Amino acid sequence: xxxxxxxxxxxxxxxxxxxxxxxxxxxxxxxxxxxxxxxxxxxxxxxxxxxxxxxxxxxxxxxxxxxxxxxxxxxxxxxxxxxxxxxxxxxxxxxxxxxxxxxxxxxxxxxxxxxxxxxxxxxxxxxxxxxxxxxxxxxxxxxxxxxxxxxxxxxxxxxxxxxxxxxxxxxxxxxxxxxxxxxxxxxxxxxxxxxxxxxxxxxxxxxxxxxxxxxxxxxxxxxxxxxxxxxxxxxxxxxxxxxxxxxxxxxxxxxxxxxxxxxxxxxxxxxxxxxxxxxxxxxxxxxxxxxxxxxxxxxxxxxxxxxxxxxxxxxxxxxxxxxxxxxxxxxxxxxxxxxxx
Amino acid sequence: xxxxxxxxxxxxxxxxxxxxxxxxxxxxxxxxxxxxxxxxxxxxxxxxxxxxxxxxxxxxxxxxxxxxxxxxxxxxxxxxxxxxxxxxxxxxxxxxxxxxxxxxxxxxxxxxxxxxxxxxxxxxxxxxxxxxxxxxxxxxxxxxxxxxxxxxxxxxxxxxxxxxxxxxxxxxxxxxxxxxxxxxxxxxxxxxxxxxxxxxxxxxxxxxxxxxxxxxxxxxxxxxxxxxxxxxxxxxxxxxxxxxxxxxxxxxxxxxxxxxxxxxxxxxxxxxxxxxxxxxxxxxxxxxxxxxxxxxxxxxxxxxxxxxxxxxxxxxxxxxxxxxxxxxxxxxxxxxxxxxx
DNA sequence: GAAATTCTGATTTACGTACCTCAAAAATTG
DNA sequence: CAATTTTTGAGGTACGTAAATCAGAATTTC
Numbered sequence: 191x192x193x194x195x196x197x198x199x200x201x202x203x204x205x206x207x208x209x210x211x212x213x214x215x216x217x218x219x220x221x222x223x224x225x226x227x228x229x230x231x232x233x234x235x236x237x238x239x240x241x242x243x244x245x246x247x248x249x250x251x252x253x254x255x256x257x258x259x260x261x262x263x264x265x266x267x268x269x270x271x272x273x274x275x276x277x278x279x280x281x282x283x284x285x286x287x288x289x290x291x292x293x294x295x296x297x298x299x300x301x302x303x304x305x306x307x308x309x310x311x312x313x314x315x316x317x318x319x320x321x322x323x324x325x326x327x328x329x330x331x332x333x334x335x336x337x338x339x340x341x342x343x344x345x346x347x348x349x350x351x352x353x354x355x356x357x358x359x360x361x362x363x364x365x366x367x368x369x370x371x372x373x374x375x376x377x378x379x380x381x382x383x384x385x386x387x388x389x390x391x392x393x394x395x396x397x398x399x400x401x402x403x404x405x406x407x408x409x410x411x412x413x414x415x416x417x418x419x420x421x422x423x424x425x426x427x428x429x430x431x432x433x434x435x436x437x438x439x440x441x442x443x444x445x446x447x448x449x450x451x452x453x454x455x456x457x458x459x460x461x462x463x464x465x466x467x468x469x470x471x472x473x474x475x476x477x478x479x480x481x482x483x484x485x486x487x488x489x490x491x492x493x494x495x496x497x498x499x500x501x502x503x504x505x506x507x508x509x510x511x512x513x514x515x516x517x518x519x520x521x522x523x524x525x526x527x528x529x530x531x
Numbered sequence: 532x533x534x535x536x537x538x539x540x541x542x543x544x545x546x547x548x549x550x551x552x553x554x555x556x557x558x559x560x561x562x563x564x565x566x567x568x569x570x571x572x573x574x575x576x577x578x579x580x581x582x583x584x585x586x587x588x589x590x591x592x593x594x595x596x597x598x599x600x601x602x603x604x605x606x607x608x609x610x611x612x613x614x615x616x617x618x619x620x621x622x623x624x625x626x627x628x629x630x631x632x633x634x635x636x637x638x639x640x641x642x643x644x645x646x647x648x649x650x651x652x653x654x655x656x657x658x659x660x661x662x663x664x665x666x667x668x669x670x671x672x673x674x675x676x677x678x679x680x681x682x683x684x685x686x687x688x689x690x691x692x693x694x695x696x697x698x699x700x701x702x703x704x705x706x707x708x709x710x711x712x713x714x715x716x717x718x719x720x721x722x723x724x725x726x727x728x729x730x731x732x733x734x735x736x737x738x739x740x741x742x743x744x745x746x747x748x749x750x751x752x753x754x755x756x757x758x759x760x761x762x763x764x765x766x767x768x769x770x771x772x773x774x775x776x777x778x779x780x781x782x783x784x785x786x787x788x789x790x791x792x793x794x795x796x797x798x799x800x801x802x803x804x805x806x807x808x809x810x811x812x813x814x815x816x817x818x819x820x821x822x823x824x825x826x827x828x829x830x831x832x833x834x835x836x837x838x839x840x841x842x843x844x845x846x847x848x849x850x851x852x853x854x855x856x857x858x859x860x861x862x863x864x865x866x867x868x869x870x871x872x
Numbered sequence: 873g874a875a876a877t878t879c880t881g882a883t884t885t886a887c888g889t890a891c892c893t894c895a896a897a898a899a900t901t902g
Numbered sequence: 903c904a905a906t907t908t909t910t911g912a913g914g915t916a917c918g919t920a921a922a923t924c925a926g927a928a929t930t931t932c
Binding site: 585 | 908913
């Protein structure tokens with residue numbers, strides 16, 4: 191039978207109240223007594239029953255998720271996942287509130303963080319923007335003792351407790367390797383379509399991609415990056431234009447959103463041989479393009495996993511518990527049409 | 532504030548006892564009264580506090596994991612993950628017992644299942660062997676109302692509640708696609724190294740691999756399958772032999788275990804151009820071969836995820852709760868050296 | 873050695889649910 | 903309408919922990 195506080199009290203020869211004082215770090219216990227209790231805890235292998243403890247505390251964790259109200263499929267999917275978690279939250283002693291902020295707007299994010307600070311939740315998750323103001327706001331949350339997790343986009347060297355997202359440099363390298371292998375040896379020109387080089391994720395993906403191509407695939411020439419602002423219409427025209435001017439393009443790496451435009455441009459283009467296309471994020475459009483043979487590989491981060499992981503980590507931090515590192519590592523998924531979920 | 536049973540009793544104008552009878556399906560409630568209580572439950576949005584309920588029931592879930600005492604890295608890793616879960620289990624009101632059985636031995640598995648049946652645990656997870664006796668034993672467990680999850684290897688068309696593992700046909704197809712792409716168009720001979728064609732997983736992987744190669748890569752010829760019994764020593768000699776007899780081999784698909792032998796054979800072989808190698812399961816040896824360039828891609832199933840998923844599903848089934856399907860789907864991970872965890 | 877201070881014990885209530893008993897009320901049956 | 907059965911109410915105890923009060927004991931201080 192699992193030992194309880196009563197067993198510890200008996201074993202240590204003290205009262206329940208003293209055990210409670212030791213367990214919860216309350217004052218009023220002599221060093222020797224505290225040691226005796228701790229000894230009993232260790233020897234009996236006592237572990238606090240968290241469910242009972244939370245029940246007694248009447249505790250409900252209130253978490254805030256700050257999400258950009260972006261209209262690309264990935265962010266919409268992320269919203270969806272958080273809403274799913276909200277729906278389940280009542281069964282899990284958690285209360286999750288979603289705060290929407292305008293995308294790519296550091297000031298708005300800082301304001302949202304300040305608001306959150308005022309309401310003192312048990313934890314905050316947010317899609318970071320890499321700006322000094324945001325870092326400072328994060329520092330203030332940290333000082334207030336509020337656990338913080340960055341979601342999808344990180345805030346490196348900051349006071350966040352955890353990052354629930356992928357390593358974007360590694361993702362870019364993976365794309366580079368796949369592109370190199372798929373083009374195997376032939377002289378080739380490759381185009382890169384990004385959202386904006388101002389966004390850290392996109393910069394990092396390009397960095398990884400370029401590094402691998404430069405180091406291992408000298409047969410490949412990368413054209414200047416196209417910045418499509420994650421906008422399908424703009425992306426379509428830019429890709430169409432590039433394809434008409436470089437009919438020899440053998441590969442396209444789309445490292446941002448707006449893939450609907452990319453797909454349309456390729457389908458409409460008057461080209462002999464389809465280029466190898468590698469894109470990010472598994473959405474309805476990239477999925478059907480993958481199945482239809484327009485896209486060759488999709489790199490993906492599992493938004494559902496990211497959201498659930500963020501909640502698990504925040505809960506653990508709020509309880510001062512350890513996390514299972516392997517469970518919280520967000521994979522860079524590679525999807526071919528054969529291993530689609 | 533979250534509504535409790537008391538709120539429901541008040542709202543429905545009945546006593547706590549009646550609410551309890553309705554909630555737990557106990558007899559002695561008139562239809563109209565039952566309806567009134569259910570109405571109150573729905574309108575207040577009551578959800579039973581599972582933590583409190585389990586506390587009151589004094590419930591601890593006891594699960595049994597039946598694992599083959601195989602000595603390949605994957606199975607050792609699986610054992611490890613289950614032991615990790617055992618270590619955490621005291622904090623989660625679960626008690627997990629591991630039962631070891633000889634590998635590839637249907638009779639031993641059946642005996643183990645019978646033993647388990649006798650002790651009536653709250654759930655069972657086992658690495659299935661596709662044999663009629665096993666299916667019948669599973670049926671008896673089902674009739675006893677014991678939730679069942681197959682782990683890593685499935686028992687299709689059986690009475691299991693859930694399969695925590697990958698789709699091996701899809702995995703084979705994925706390997707086939709990668710092989711086809713990596714060899715891009717050239718005439719090529721490819722060898723396949725399996726453990727045993729008697730094992731369902733291996734048959735399915737080969738089936739998927741062959742199908743893709745046959746349908747899309749007519750330039751590739753697949754040599755007769757080498758059955759290395761998942762034994763590094765045997766695998767090494769078989770691969771070495773094949774490499775010396777077919778110096779033109781352009782690719783090797785290793786769909787079973789025993790990759791240490793494969794790697795050694797390739798490293799020692801006197802060949803001009805390294806073949807493209809695709810293997811299964813990320814272990815220490817496949818990982819370093821991937822980094823070292825001996826293996827080009829590793830398909831992996833995350834054993835930790837499988838174990839945690841099995842436990843979540845068993846717990847949910849024991850409570851009669853729904854599972855989050857997306858969370859319990861085991862991915863076919865593709866690892867290149869660039870996206871290694 | 874008395875007074876003040878610090879520790880410790882005993883006991884109680886609470887959290888939300890499960891499960892039990894016993895009595896009272898209501899409905900059904902003859 | 904009486905007897906019987908079914909339904910309902912009231913109340914309690916338990917699960918393991920948190921948190922509080924208050925009295926008594928031990929220790930320290932003067």
